[in-house]
Amino acid sequence: MNSTIILKGNILYTPNPSALVSIQQGYVIAVDGVVVHCGESIPTVYTEYDVVDYGDNLIIPGFVDTHAHAPQYCNRGLGMDKELLPWLETYTFPEEAKFIDPDYARLVYGAFVHDLWRNGTTRSILFGTIHKDSTLVLMELLQKAGLSAYVGKVNMDRNSPEFLIEETNQSLADTKVWLDASAQFGPLVKPIITPRFVPSCTSELMTGLAKLAKEYDVPVQSHLSENHGEIDWVASLHPESSNYTDVYYEHHLMGTVPTVMAHCIHLSDVEMDRMAETQTMVSHCPYSNVNLSSGIAPIRKLIERNIPIGLGSDISGGHIVSMAKVLTEAIGLSKMKWAEVDPNYAPLTLSEAFYMATKGGGQFFGHVGSFEKGYELDALIIDDTSLFDLNERSLEERLERWLYVGDDRHIIERYVAGRVVPSPKG
Amino acid sequence: MNSTIILKGNILYTPNPSALVSIQQGYVIAVDGVVVHCGESIPTVYTEYDVVDYGDNLIIPGFVDTHAHAPQYCNRGLGMDKELLPWLETYTFPEEAKFIDPDYARLVYGAFVHDLWRNGTTRSILFGTIHKDSTLVLMELLQKAGLSAYVGKVNMDRNSPEFLIEETNQSLADTKVWLDASAQFGPLVKPIITPRFVPSCTSELMTGLAKLAKEYDVPVQSHLSENHGEIDWVASLHPESSNYTDVYYEHHLMGTVPTVMAHCIHLSDVEMDRMAETQTMVSHCPYSNVNLSSGIAPIRKLIERNIPIGLGSDISGGHIVSMAKVLTEAIGLSKMKWAEVDPNYAPLTLSEAFYMATKGGGQFFGHVGSFEKGYELDALIIDDTSLFDLNERSLEERLERWLYVGDDRHIIERYVAGRVVPSPKG
Numbered sequence: 134m135n136s137t138i139i140l141k142g143n144i145l146y147t148p149n150p151s152a153l154v155s156i157q158q159g160y161v162i163a164v165d166g167v168v169v170h171c172g173e174s175i176p177t178v179y180t181e182y183d184v185v186d187y188g189d190n191l192i193i194p195g196f197v198d199t200h201a202h203a204p205q206y207c208n209r210g211l212g213m214d215k216e217l218l219p220w221l222e223t224y225t226f227p228e229e230a231k232f233i234d235p236d237y238a239r240l241v242y243g244a245f246v247h248d249l250w251r252n253g254t255t256r257s258i259l260f261g262t263i264h265k266d267s268t269l270v271l272m273e274l275l276q277k278a279g280l281s282a283y284v285g286k287v288n289m290d291r292n293s294p295e296f297l298i299e300e301t302n303q304s305l306a307d308t309k310v311w312l313d314a315s316a317q318f319g320p321l322v323k324p325i326i327t328p329r330f331v332p333s334c335t336s337e338l339m340t341g342l343a344k345l346a347k348e349y350d351v352p353v354q355s356h357l358s359e360n361h362g363e364i365d366w367v368a369s370l371h372p373e374s375s376n377y378t379d380v381y382y383e384h385h386l387m388g389t390v391p392t393v394m395a396h397c398i399h400l401s402d403v404e405m406d407r408m409a410e411t412q413t414m415v416s417h418c419p420y421s422n423v424n425l426s427s428g429i430a431p432i433r434k435l436i437e438r439n440i441p442i443g444l445g446s447d448i449s450g451g452h453i454v455s456m457a458k459v460l461t462e463a464i465g466l467s468k469m470k471w472a473e474v475d476p477n478y479a480p481l482t483l484s485e486a487f488y489m490a491t492k493g494g495g496q497f498f499g500h501v502g503s504f505e506k507g508y509e510l511d512a513l514i515i516d517d518t519s520l521f522d523l524n525e526r527s528l529e530e531r532l533e534r535w536l537y538v539g540d541d542r543h544i545i546e547r548y549v550a551g552r553v554v555p556s557p558k559g
Numbered sequence: 560m561n562s563t564i565i566l567k568g569n570i571l572y573t574p575n576p577s578a579l580v581s582i583q584q585g586y587v588i589a590v591d592g593v594v595v596h597c598g599e600s601i602p603t604v605y606t607e608y609d610v611v612d613y614g615d616n617l618i619i620p621g622f623v624d625t626h627a628h629a630p631q632y633c634n635r636g637l638g639m640d641k642e643l644l645p646w647l648e649t650y651t652f653p654e655e656a657k658f659i660d661p662d663y664a665r666l667v668y669g670a671f672v673h674d675l676w677r678n679g680t681t682r683s684i685l686f687g688t689i690h691k692d693s694t695l696v697l698m699e700l701l702q703k704a705g706l707s708a709y710v711g712k713v714n715m716d717r718n719s720p721e722f723l724i725e726e727t728n729q730s731l732a733d734t735k736v737w738l739d740a741s742a743q744f745g746p747l748v749k750p751i752i753t754p755r756f757v758p759s760c761t762s763e764l765m766t767g768l769a770k771l772a773k774e775y776d777v778p779v780q781s782h783l784s785e786n787h788g789e790i791d792w793v794a795s796l797h798p799e800s801s802n803y804t805d806v807y808y809e810h811h812l813m814g815t816v817p818t819v820m821a822h823c824i825h826l827s828d829v830e831m832d833r834m835a836e837t838q839t840m841v842s843h844c845p846y847s848n849v850n851l852s853s854g855i856a857p858i859r860k861l862i863e864r865n866i867p868i869g870l871g872s873d874i875s876g877g878h879i880v881s882m883a884k885v886l887t888e889a890i891g892l893s894k895m896k897w898a899e900v901d902p903n904y905a906p907l908t909l910s911e912a913f914y915m916a917t918k919g920g921g922q923f924f925g926h927v928g929s930f931e932k933g934y935e936l937d938a939l940i941i942d943d944t945s946l947f948d949l950n951e952r953s954l955e956e957r958l959e960r961w962l963y964v965g966d967d968r969h970i971i972e973r974y975v976a977g978r979v980v981p982s983p984k985g
């Protein structure tokens with residue numbers, strides 16, 4: 134194609150966690166969806182192209198949600214008085230069972246995809262259900278919407294309600310069929326191997342899924358160390374492993390292909406070392422960890438060990454789709470860890486949390502989440518003029534304020550890989 | 560006047576913290592702004608009156624914000640990387656100084672009052688600044704808007720920037736002039752004596768303010784035990800008092816007239832006993848306590864001691880005006896206290912937090928925050944149909960979901976003391 138676009142406005146992004154770069158009235162230029170320049174002026178070679186001038190608006194990278202359960206969308210904001218395991222039994226499993234019907238899936242997934250779009254989540258890593266056809270519906274809707282995602286057909290063959298349990302070989306066979314069918318989607322929508330979590334997957338299933346991940350060169354997502362009851366359960370199911378993390382590791386679900394693990398709240402030092410060694414990404418889901426009373430993840434320790442970290446909405450353990458709100462909640466929780474638990478856990482800075490919600494999670498997709506050269510151009514245009522203020526503010530302050538008090542009403546345009554993404558509702 | 564109104568819809572309210580009452584297609588009836596009946600049918604004596612039928616919408620009490628700084632409205636969502644004392648110096652004091660100009664005040668207060676209206680805060684307890692004229696402007700705007708509030712001219716005569724410090728006698732004289740001028744406002748907008756906090760008020764000022772409170776029969780608001788640096792400061796300023804709480808008590812700012820104290824995070828048991836004995840209300844401000852890294856207030860302990868508790872947005876230590884969001888944050892913080900600090904602090908239930916945001920804070924205004932007989936009819940009509948769901952939900956679930964994921968777009972009508980309140984922007 135060789136299409137060149139030039140966006141002009143007030144640009145903000147984080148090339149690294151401690152650097153919030155801001156460019157007043159700057160330009161970001163992309164060719165074929167990939168950034169070739171971001172700076173204060175237009176290099177001579179691009180001066181012939183039209184400029185899309187966003188005036189005094191902010192231009193920021195699109196948000197990356199590294200963990201959400203699309204089929205739980207109808208349950209968001211419900212059952213907030215429960216911990217993980219009873220919450221799964223009461224709200225989650227009965228809802229997920231309905232996705233045996235692809236027509237039901239199409240309605241819910243359509244609403245969910247629209248909400249991703251509305252909130253500026255340009256990339257996401259999603260759980261579907263065990264149902265391959267419904268999972269393909271979700272992928273189709275994302276592709277049609279122009280949003281990018283990794284989407285997983287869930288696998289579970291033990292310790293689950295009868296209506297959600299798979300026979301091991303059938304689970305693997307369905308996964309293969311689904312992986313083959315996923316090839317129909319473009320580069321923006323891709324499959325991810327998705328064992329639900331250790332308690333609901335036999336060793337045989339985990340081993341088979343690891344083989345498929347390698348064979349198809351597909352990444353892996355799952356849950357790790359969210360809740361004390363869950364951790365004890367895993368220990369009793371796998372006495373042969375020295376910890377929860379190593380159950381995944383010993384089944385080759387970490388360290389072979391890229392892997393992202395949601396939560397990671399109660400990891401031991403040894404487990405953190407394993408995460409670092411395998412460069413397994415942590416999807417930190419602050420709202421979910423609060424709602425289900427799971428605890429506060431040791432984010433500062435994970436950062437110090439150089440473990441990759443993204444942020445997740447965890448719909449519907451988390452209730453908020455907006456990654457702007459998820460990132461401010463991550464900052465808040467880190468402050469409470471510092472104030473109430475241990476002053477060695479320095480709170481997250483705005484820059485660190487913004488990085489996690491953009492480039493931090495974006496690295497799972499390749500070069501995503503920044504305006505540096507070589508990065509796919511995912512961007513949000515933010516018009517914050519309706520946020521009343523009588524003072525002059527810096528771009529950093531305007532970003533901070535929008536993240537804290539703004540909402541979807543201020544996002545006036547979304548770009549994914551260099552293309553404007555219109556509302557999926559038309 | 561003798562005006563009778565009858566509202567019909569799905570009614571939810573909390574007569575006590577453990578009882579979330581719901582009435583499907585019920586009626587709430589008010590005469591002259593005061594509830595005379597709330598139930599499943601209309602008593603015969605009222606059958607002649609027109610019914611305002613809100614269909615399947617929810618009808619809930621209006622929200623009560625027991626602590627907010629109106630002049631800090633422009634600063635919301637800024638400086639979130641600072642603790643209390645540096646945050647006051649950098650952001651708060653310079654902004655408050657501008658309110659020497661009543662025209663500046665009128666612009667900011669107008670925007671703030673509109674935001675209260677937008678978010679369904681029908682009653683609030685507000686700090687102004689030291690400037691009596693601007694404080695009267697805030698009262699005038701609230702009165703015109705039809706919202707109810709206690710509003711305080713702030714007093715500070717030590718340890719403050721030169722541009723915000725008052726001479727003690729002038730501070731008291733101004734307060735008297737302002738109290739007299741406040742008589743022009745109706746029953747919905749009333750003055751409240753407002754020493755900023757101990758570090759910025761001399762003993763002489765505190766004693767004089769306590770006398771004025773008694774003379775004019777006006778309640779008192781201030782801050783208490785928010786931050787360790789602040790607490791140490793108070794201890795060094797008042798070695799004669801055994802604790803921070805007793806500085807107020809010994810100056811007759813607690814236990815004489817009704818008093819509300821914001822924060823109360825780090826109270827000792829003895830201080831909690833004093834709060835209980837004097838029935839001083841705690842204004843719990845969860846977002847502010849997170850943003851300024853102050854810590855998690857021991858709400859369960861305060862409840863167990865029968866201390867009255869309301870919730871506060873604490874604009875702009877807190878960034879969120881919506882009390883629906885403040886109450887869900889209060890629940891979340893209480894879960895983190897339980898999970899990370901001490902399992903004896905049982906998390907707040909939805910019912911308890913909703914009570915705090917309505918009747919709990921409302922008791923400061925008299926009979927406010929409930930649909931029980933004798934309560935002033937403050938109500939919000941919530942149309943949650945745009946919150947996508949394919950399942951039938953109970954009224955309690957619909958309320959929970961709206962509180963967690965809804966926003967001002969779903970509030971389609973507000974009532975204060977039996978009257979519809981139109982947008983202050985017209």
